[in-house]
Amino acid sequence: MSESPEILWALVIGTVVLLSLAVGIIAVIIFQQRKMFAMQQKNLEQLAESEKRYRRLVKLSPFPMVVAIGEKIVYVNDAGIKLFSASSNEEVYRQSIFDFITSDFEHPEENRFPTLLGQSQEIYDVKGQVEKLDGQIIDIELTAIPISYDDQDAKHIVIRDITQQERDKAELIAAKERAEQSDKLKDAFIANISHEIRTPLHIIIGYSNLITNELVGKLYPEMDSYFQAIRRGSQRLMRTVEHILNISSIQVGTFSVRPEEVHLSRRVEELVHEMRSLADKKGLELHFKSECPSVLLYADRYCIDQAVTNIIDNAIKFTKIGSVTVRVYCVDRRVCIEIQDTGIGMSPEYLPKVFSVFSQEATGYTRPFDGLGLGLSLTKKYVELNRGSITVKSRKGKGTTFTLQFLAEKVEEQLRMPEEIIPEMVPLEPLPQLDAAEGLHTVLFVEDDEETQEYMSSLLARDYNLRLASTAATAWDILQSTSIHLVLMDLSLQGDEDGISLTRRIRHDDRYNHIPIIAVTAHAFPKDRIQSLEAGCNAYFSKPFQIEELKASMESFLRKD
Incomplete structure (x- = not known):
């Protein structure tokens, strides 16, 4: 059956349309592919350019850089070639990275680098050492980042030479250790000087007093003046x-301040009373006035005593005629101590230097007054250590006024101090003098200086059964073999154990911890007193001391026994 011409014509037209559409689609696809290819090509060119720039940046970087696949070096930049002391990269390529990185700086006992570089994570700032091709060893700091290199897993390693930094660090540590050692030597020197001067001085003063007491009424007047000169010189x-040691201790930072409540007006009045004999000897009037008698000051008592005493002593020393007036007054929350004299005064040119160490207005062979020029410098430091200030006003030939200011803990100007009940003075009864049959109180004197042993024996042997020990071991043997009623303890002893350690040992032993212990030592810094009392001493005496005061302290403890 034949088809009609219309149908055939429709089929032809449809086929042509479909073919046209297919050709159009194919053309669009080809165009898009060509466009994508062009973009890819451009990206590849940009990537290649970027890689080129990156390689150039790495090559010219001032930091040594290495690329390693496994442990083999496959790339090294110019700075890396220089670091390894190589002449070209061929000397380094295909070498093991561990031929250069020889040790782990921070953990020399176990080299962590093979493990760290074998891991997939980044590592930062690991310190080690590199041995160059010329044999030189340097300190390095290493950072490693995982990368892909020639389609293989690799590590991009950045190395920083820290040899100079580590050398500077080591020098700083060594300098710090030398400074600490120097401070320790200074401390030891100051302590030893104090001990070595106070010990013989204690013997000189002690024997001088002993001879004077033995010869009371038998001396010619001029001989009595000789002994007084010995005492004054001592x-x-x-x-x-004491001034030299204190200024040294303050300068090296070993001077400790122990604040406590001080009834300032009362204490200053006591200090004025102690200095009155010195003023009377020069024919000077020494006055004390207080406008706030109940003021409390929270400060180190030793510093306050030394500061006030130094100023009063100077005022008396530099005043030939007239008077010295000490006044305590309050301004708001501040308490002031004013010391005014009618002495020689100071020139305006010298005033700015008055608190300088070793400073004196008159110098040379013709200077009219003795001394080292340490008193006022020390006074200023004592005051400042207690949050105070000191000022001075002076006119040449008219006199000087020093004013010490502190922040008061409590000011009650209108409040009258309750009258202190002073017990009736009852003379101390002498210790029971037991006859030889009953025996005397036994006192153990632990002291390593033979001359001090002889001196103390001459003073104490009449009243006590005195046992002597030069070492802690000997003292312990005596404690175990003898009934001891009291111990006099020096801090420095021969042997391996000192007086502080021995005191602690006695206090921890139930057999002996009831025995009173009195520290008797030439170590006279505040820290020595604190250390002695904290170790377990019941009292503390620094050489040179008054034997009467020591005996009174011994009696008070032996009465309780």
Whole structure:
């Protein structure tokens, strides 16, 4: 059956349309592919350019950089070639990275680098050492980042030379250790000087007093003046030594401040009373006035005593005619101590230097007054250590006024202090003098200086059964074999154990911890007193001391026994 021409014509037209559509689709696909290819090509060119720039950046970087696949070096930049002391990259390529990185700086006992570089994570700032091709060893700091290199897993390693940094660090540590050692040597020197001066001075003063007491009424007047000169010279030497040691201790930072409540007006009045004999000797009037008698100050008592005493002593020393007036008054929350004299005064040119160490207005062979020029410098430091200030006003030939200011803990100007009930003075009864049959109280004197042993024996042997020990071991043997009623303890002893350690041992032993212990030592810094009392001593005496005061302290403890 033949088809009609219309149907055939429709089929032809449909076929042509379909073919046209197919050709169009194919053309669009080809166009898109060509466009994508062009974009890919451009991306590849950009990537290649970026890689080129990156390689150039790595090559010219001032930081040594290495690329390693496994442990083999496959790339090294110019800085890396220089770091390894190589002449070209061929000397480094295909070498093991561990041929250069020889040790783990922070953990030399176990080299962590093979493990760290074998891991897939990043590592930062690991310190080690690199041995160059010329044999030189340097300190390095290493950072490693995982990358892909030639389609293989690799590590991009950045190395930083820290040899100079580590050398500087080591020098700083060594300098710090030297400074600490120097401070320790200074501390030891100051402590030893104090001990070595106070010990013989104690013997000189002690024997001088002993001879004087034995010869009371038998001396010619001029001989009595000789012994007084010995005492004055000893006191002057002791004061000079104390000033030198204190200024040294403050400068090296070993001077400790122990604040406590101080009834300032009352304490200053006591200090004025102690200095009155010195003023009377020069024919000077020494006055004390208080406008706030009940003021409380929270400060170190030793510093306050030394500061006030130094100023009053100077005022008396530099005043030939007239008076010295000490006044305590309050301004708001501040308490002031004013010391005014009618002495020689100071020139305006010297005033700015008055608190300088070793400073004196008159110098040379013709200077009219003795001393080292440490007193006022020390006074200023004592005051400042207690949050205070000191000022001075002076006119040449008219006199000087020093004013010490502190922040008061409590000011009650209108409040009258309750009258202190002073018990009736009852003379101390002498210790029971037991006859030889009953025996005397037995006192153990632990002291390593033979001359001090002889001196103390001459003073105490009449009243006590005195046992002597030069070492802690000997003292312990005596404690175990003898009934001891009291111990006099020096801090420095021969042997491996000192007096502080021995005191602690006695206090921890139930057999002996009831025995009173009195520290008797030439170690006279505040820290020595604190250390002695904290170790278990019941009292503390620094050489040179008054034997009467020591005996009174011994009696008070033996009465309780």
